[in-house]
Amino acid sequence: MFSGFPLFPPQASTLAGRVDALYFALLAISGFFSILIATLVVVFAVRFRRRSEAHLPRPIHGSLALELTWTIIPLFIVVVVFVWSADVYVASRRVPPGAMEVHVVGKRWMWKTQHMTGQREINELHVPTGVPVKLTLTSEDVIHSFFVPAFRMKQDAVPGRYTTAWFEATSPGTYHLFCAEYCGTKHSQMIGSIVVMEPGAFQTWLAGGVSGSPAEEGQKLFQSLACITCHRADSQGRGPRLDGLFGRPVRLAGGSTVVADADYVRESILNPTAKVVDGYQPIMPTFQGLVSEEGVMQLIAYIQSLQAPGAETTAVPGAGGNKLQEGGASPAPRKP
Amino acid sequence: MSTEPGGVPAPYGRPGAPPPPPERPGTALRERANYLSAGYGVKSWLLTTDHKRIALLYLVSITVMFAIGGIFATLIRLELITPQGDMVQSETYNKLFTMHGIIMVFFFLIPSIPAVLGNFLIPIMIGAKDLAFPRLNLLSWYVYVVGAVFTLYAMITGGVDTGWTFYVPYSTHYSNTKVVLTGLGIFINGFSSILTGLNFIVTIHKMRAPGMTWFRLPLFVWSHYATSLIMILGTPVIAVTVLMVALERGLHLGIFDPALGGDPILFQHLFWFYSHPAVYIMILPSMGVISELVAAFSRKTVFGYSFVAVSSLAIAMLGFLVWGHHMFVSGQSVYAGLVFSGLSYLVAIPSAIKVFNWTATLYKGSISLDTPMLYVIGFLGLFTIGGLTGLFLAATGLDVHVTDTYFVVAHFHYIMVGGAIMGYLGGIHYWWPKISGRLYPEGWGRIAAIIVFVGFNLTFFPQFVLGYLGMPRRYHYYPEEFQVLNVLSSAGASILAVGYLLPLVYLTWSMRYGRRASANPWGARGLEWEIESPPPTENFLVQPIVTDKTFQYGAEEEAVIV
Numbered sequence: 001m002f003s004g005f006p007l008f009p010p011q012a013s014t015l016a017g018r019v020d021a022l023y024f025a026l027l028a029i030s031g032f033f034s035i036l037i038a039t040l041v042v043v044f045a046v047r048f049r050r051r052s053e054a055h056l057p058r059p060i061h062g063s064l065a066l067e068l069t070w071t072i073i074p075l076f077i078v079v080v081v082f083v084w085s086a087d088v089y090v091a092s093r094r095v096p097p098g099a100m101e102v103h104v105v106g107k108r109w110m111w112k113t114q115h116m117t118g119q120r121e122i123n124e125l126h127v128p129t130g131v132p133v134k135l136t137l138t139s140e141d142v143i144h145s146f147f148v149p150a151f152r153m154k155q156d157a158v159p160g161r162y163t164t165a166w167f168e169a170t171s172p173g174t175y176h177l178f179c180a181e182y183c184g185t186k187h188s189q190m191i192g193s194i195v196v197m198e199p200g201a202f203q204t205w206l207a208g209g210v211s212g213s214p215a216e217e218g219q220k221l222f223q224s225l226a227c228i229t230c231h232r233a234d235s236q237g238r239g240p241r242l243d244g245l246f247g248r249p250v251r252l253a254g255g256s257t258v259v260a261d262a263d264y265v266r267e268s269i270l271n272p273t274a275k276v277v278d279g280y281q282p283i284m285p286t287f288q289g290l291v292s293e294e295g296v297m298q299l300i301a302y303i304q305s306l307q308a309p310g311a312e313t314t315a316v317p318g319a320g321g322n323k324l325q326e327g328g329a330s331p332a333p334r335k336p
Numbered sequence: 337m338s339t340e341p342g343g344v345p346a347p348y349g350r351p352g353a354p355p356p357p358p359e360r361p362g363t364a365l366r367e368r369a370n371y372l373s374a375g376y377g378v379k380s381w382l383l384t385t386d387h388k389r390i391a392l393l394y395l396v397s398i399t400v401m402f403a404i405g406g407i408f409a410t411l412i413r414l415e416l417i418t419p420q421g422d423m424v425q426s427e428t429y430n431k432l433f434t435m436h437g438i439i440m441v442f443f444f445l446i447p448s449i450p451a452v453l454g455n456f457l458i459p460i461m462i463g464a465k466d467l468a469f470p471r472l473n474l475l476s477w478y479v480y481v482v483g484a485v486f487t488l489y490a491m492i493t494g495g496v497d498t499g500w501t502f503y504v505p506y507s508t509h510y511s512n513t514k515v516v517l518t519g520l521g522i523f524i525n526g527f528s529s530i531l532t533g534l535n536f537i538v539t540i541h542k543m544r545a546p547g548m549t550w551f552r553l554p555l556f557v558w559s560h561y562a563t564s565l566i567m568i569l570g571t572p573v574i575a576v577t578v579l580m581v582a583l584e585r586g587l588h589l590g591i592f593d594p595a596l597g598g599d600p601i602l603f604q605h606l607f608w609f610y611s612h613p614a615v616y617i618m619i620l621p622s623m624g625v626i627s628e629l630v631a632a633f634s635r636k637t638v639f640g641y642s643f644v645a646v647s648s649l650a651i652a653m654l655g656f657l658v659w660g661h662h663m664f665v666s667g668q669s670v671y672a673g674l675v676f677s678g679l680s681y682l683v684a685i686p687s688a689i690k691v692f693n694w695t696a697t698l699y700k701g702s703i704s705l706d707t708p709m710l711y712v713i714g715f716l717g718l719f720t721i722g723g724l725t726g727l728f729l730a731a732t733g734l735d736v737h738v739t740d741t742y743f744v745v746a747h748f749h750y751i752m753v754g755g756a757i758m759g760y761l762g763g764i765h766y767w768w769p770k771i772s773g774r775l776y777p778e779g780w781g782r783i784a785a786i787i788v789f790v791g792f793n794l795t796f797f798p799q800f801v802l803g804y805l806g807m808p809r810r811y812h813y814y815p816e817e818f819q820v821l822n823v824l825s826s827a828g829a830s831i832l833a834v835g836y837l838l839p840l841v842y843l844t845w846s847m848r849y850g851r852r853a854s855a856n857p858w859g860a861r862g863l864e865w866e867i868e869s870p871p872p873t874e875n876f877l878v879q880p881i882v883t884d885k886t887f888q889y890g891a892e893e894e895a896v897i898v
Binding site for chain 1: 430642667677688689704716725739814821888
């Protein structure tokens, strides 16, 4: 009837051990103080039990030394825990260089993932061991949360913006993927599996049926949506040139500057008048409703692949409005 | 009486004086007019401005709401015995946990101790005849009832399924349930909370009896002062937030909807700006109760009184600065996450100070393990676990794994049920003789307290394990390997339910059949124990004058610490 009775989740990422170490340290601290308080209460309750109704104990009003003791010792402990946990947190947010990219779109009630080599999956994600994997997440409707307990990893997928997360799997196997942010009727069925494979097996899996890479798909969209009529490769178009744009600062009408990251490009597609490039008219129509979240991600991948001749790759794909995550800059996806 | 005509304090609290005054002859007691015998008609209750009667109106209404919220909880635990989601539909399950949360948080926990015990005791404890604004006090109860009726009406006519957190854009664009009507109920109920807080603050400032200085105030009053500050400063924010959700839902304003240029994370900031401090609205009054009880049942003044008093204010203040710790995985910036984590750790300090001071109060005391004291001991154990698991959640790197899982569910139930409700039940038992004029059956009381403690731990401790294993909260279906722990939790819940039903039965029974209570059955200190049980309508026949001895247990000479 019951399939096993686990008390502890499997450890399957490089970060899992660090999170668990923090967990056990906190368990030890909590255990110590819980037992201390419980013991004192029980010992006092027995030792100083009321022996006669008339007994009035002598009052003890307090002790500054004791107050300072139980202020300073806990303060010291929480400072240590704070620094330790912050260290783990920053590590969990800072994507290592060279991470393999995966796009994730949450939709009620499924997870859609796409590899840069083109493979698409639903409620599944195949990844190799030993390679950091960077997820760029968004949602088509409500807020979801991509949660893999075996990796101790969780990140909300928020509509209207990109968030990022990363992990590096260590042991092959199949692990739970849950949606952890309540998203409506079938929230508890918005689940799936993360399939971790040895690198060799993963390469074999990758070689299976492929459509096009996101950048190639994006190029097709770029043409079918007629973006190309205004965003021409020469400087004669009614819209700004896009090659070499990604990851660079853009001067806006009004004098401010913004870095052309994924969120900026996304906003320019869906809400073009929000930020208008200096020297251009606000004439671009919105593509809200005409292109899906996956399509927007593919367009971004395409624009990211358009490097100016001779330029270095400085792209920051999917930086979710968060400077720390820029550490995870990876080269623009290349065509296979 | 505590004072003789002319305002000379009664000789009370002298060294070696036996504390409980002898019980008066029953007949004399029965004939004396009190607030309960002041009127028997429906009108005498529904139009009363007596803070003690309003407290009882609240007692009845929040008990009804607790029962409704409890029925929802029962159905949730029944459903989760099996992993397949085979008892109700997912839509129904989602409504059950939403309505359980809304009822318990807004209509039971937030009003519980302040509106019942606070209402009843604050004027008496400070030597006043009533609250500063008695009619406002009655209004606050009516506002509460109107809010509750709106919310219950929404539940009967379809319910709501957004979770008590109302996260957008689910609540604004996707839910097909009664979001606006429920929100309106919460909006209205908020005013009840604001009115109560306002009344308490003015009363505590302006109506203290001669000699009742700030640092002679019972700790119960201090904690309610801190609570009231949160009520009047925080509640308007949730009111505005709920209003914005309603406007966005009705008029598509685009405050939160990203498709219209809004920001869904903004909602979370606004929601938690109130809802985190709201946790302290629930726990601070309970801490006040514990301070009174720990003193009464060890016959000692609370150790480190001023530290305990000021730590309430510190918790209230710091509580407003930590809301972002609910959002470490929302996409909030890493730096913001770190700041909120650090500030959250600071809240641990005043909480720890309180626990250590209560424990130290027991040292060299004269401890009796009557029912209220059993609740105190339960509170100390459960609040310690609840507070310490808060350290896990404030730890950014660890919170990423455990947030939105059953670990969080277990943690906040240890605080709200293990902390707030244990304090509430302890307080109800302790002051029951004063409120009803009757003694409850002590044996039954102790049995119920032990059942609550055991049932509670069996219900919620397995949920910590489930959470670390990765079971997300609000899951109707769940993987089979989580079943054993869920069955344990449901079994515990059935024990807990018995523990809650028992007091309902024997306290009701005691109102008619219980032995009559003397003015001070516990031999406790405090102005409320110097007037009759139940108190006369005007509380004090003569203006009390407060000296140190009114409050302090034991001899005047101070013992030396070890």
